[in-house]
Amino acid sequence: LIVVTVAFVIWHFNFRSPPIEPASVEKMTLPLPDKPSIAVLPFKNMSNDPGKEYLSDGITDQIITSLSKLPRLFVISRTSTFSYKNKPVKVQKVAEELGVRYVLEGSFQQSGDKIRITTQLIDALTGRHMWAQRYDRKYEDIFALQNEIAMKVLTEIGVKLTAGEVMYSIASRTPNLEAYEKMLVATTNLRAFNIEGNNKARRLAEEIIAIDPEYSIGYHIMAITKFMDFYFGKSKSPPKTFAQATELLKKAIDLDETNSSTYAILCHVLGLQRRYDEAIAAGKKAIEINPNSDFALMWLSTVLEWMGKSEEAIELSKRAMRLCPTLLPGIT
Numbered sequence: 001l002i003v004v005t006v007a008f009v010i011w012h013f014n015f016r017s018p019p020i021e022p023a024s025v026e027k028m029t030l031p032l033p034d035k036p037s038i039a040v041l042p043f044k045n046m047s048n049d050p051g052k053e054y055l056s057d058g059i060t061d062q063i064i065t066s067l068s069k070l071p072r073l074f075v076i077s078r079t080s081t082f083s084y085k086n087k088p089v090k091v092q093k094v095a096e097e098l099g100v101r102y103v104l105e106g107s108f109q110q111s112g113d114k115i116r117i118t119t120q121l122i123d124a125l126t127g128r129h130m131w132a133q134r135y136d137r138k139y140e141d142i143f144a145l146q147n148e149i150a151m152k153v154l155t156e157i158g159v160k161l162t163a164g165e166v167m168y169s170i171a172s173r174t175p176n177l178e179a180y181e182k183m184l185v186a187t188t189n190l191r192a193f194n195i196e197g198n199n200k201a202r203r204l205a206e207e208i209i210a211i212d213p214e215y216s217i218g219y220h221i222m223a224i225t226k227f228m229d230f231y232f233g234k235s236k237s238p239p240k241t242f243a244q245a246t247e248l249l250k251k252a253i254d255l256d257e258t259n260s261s262t263y264a265i266l267c268h269v270l271g272l273q274r275r276y277d278e279a280i281a282a283g284k285k286a287i288e289i290n291p292n293s294d295f296a297l298m299w300l301s302t303v304l305e306w307m308g309k310s311e312e313a314i315e316l317s318k319r320a321m322r323l324c325p326t327l328l329p330g331i332t
Contacts, residue, residue: 023095023124030099030325036157037074037100040064042085043117046109054184056108057082059117059146061187063104066150068292069260073159075292076100077324095124098325102130102157106149113139119149121156131156143174179212186221190228198228216255220262223248227269238272245269260290264299271303279303294324 025032040063045056061078068075076098084094091103106119120132131152137145154161175183186204189197202225208218226235226245235241249266252259267283270276283300286293301316 019129020090020122020124020127021092022127023092025125027096028099029097030322032099032101033074035072035074036102036159037076038067038102038104038153038157039076039081039094039098039100040067040104041089041094041106042082043106043108046107046116047111049110052108052110054188055110055181057188058180058184059106059108059142062143062146063150063153065290066147067153068290070154070159070161070165071291073154073157073292074100075323077292077294079294080324080326083326091122091124092127099322101125102153104153110139115139115142115145117145117149119152121153140177143180175215175217176212179208179215179218182208182211183215183217183221190221190224195232195234198225198232201225214255216252216259216262219248219252219255220259220265223252223262223269224265227265230272242269242273246273258289260286260293260296262286263289264293264296267296267303268299271299271306276303276307292323294320297323 040060043056043060045053047055060081064075064078064081067073080098091105094103095101101124103122103124104119105122106117109116115135115137117135117137118133119135121130122128123130133149133152135145135149151161151166182204186201186208189201189204191197201221205218205222205225208215208221212218223245226241226248229235230238230241246266246269249262249269252262253266256262263282263286267279267286270279270282280300280303283296283303286296287300290296297316297320301313301320304310304313304316
């Protein structure tokens with residue numbers, strides 16, 4: 001009993017972070033939103049294998065996505081929170097620079113088929129650690145665990161969900177684990193924003209579709225690689241490239257109508273084809289699904305600018321910049 005008690009005390013001492021200095025509303029770079037606001041910092045990869053970084057990033061991404069779907073919550077974009085990755089930052093500074101009240105931190109560790117995820121939610125305005133938890137699960141439970149963490153965050157900050165909102169905010173489908181991992185690696189390659197990364201992502205998209213043809217993200221990623229061929233000057237026929245990307249995106253939507261990013265990319269691709277009415281419809285759908293998507297707001301803003309609707313475009317751009325205050329929105 002003594003050994004168990006001592007072990008618990010040691011774990012409790014190490015797991016809990018020391019008190020932090022409260023953030024100051026007066027020092028915030030941007031006004032605090034009039035609804036609960038949060039920044040989810042990149043989860044740290046504590047595995048012995050640095051190659052598992054894409055898994056810790058994937059967990060962060062999924063939690064951000066789940067929270068972002070709720071209009072009663074203000075969620076800082078992935079692009080901005082990942083600007084703090086691998087940097088010794090203070091929660092107080094993050095809150096003041098991004099203009100949010102709550103900050104979620106975490107870590108990920110994998111050993112064989114076991115995973116450990118630790119999380120802590122901090123109210124930056126008071127410096128109080130609202131909630132901290134360590135989860136030890138099987139790797140195959142990673143999807144359910146990501147949803148569980150997102151739901152716990154909402155409970156702690158006082159956002160009550162209806163049954164319909166719970167179903168809407170969680171992942172719509174549990175993919176094949178191998179296909180899921182390939183998706184994470186492909187996404188990492190896309191974010192490199194170069195020809196080599198684009199080609200690697202295309203090969204991975206082909207593998208994803210072969211493994212799990214009902215997993216929409218395979219077609220989603222393939223469409224992005226087509227789209228990026230145009231931007232890298234590799235498309236021999238832009239009209240054909242746009243048509244292929246459009247077909248792939250519509251296939252992805254047929255399989256999963258809840259992915260805001262798919263609609264956002266479709267908005268831009270249709271805009272490039274001057275199919276403006278369809279582009280606007282896709283952009284609005286993207287924002288309806290995820291009102292916190294800086295990505296969707298910026299793509300729709302771009303299409304509106306092409307149409308000469310500058311005032312509407314500027315308004316959407318301002319909303320996107322508030323969600324992504326440190327950097328321009330990304331491509332995925």
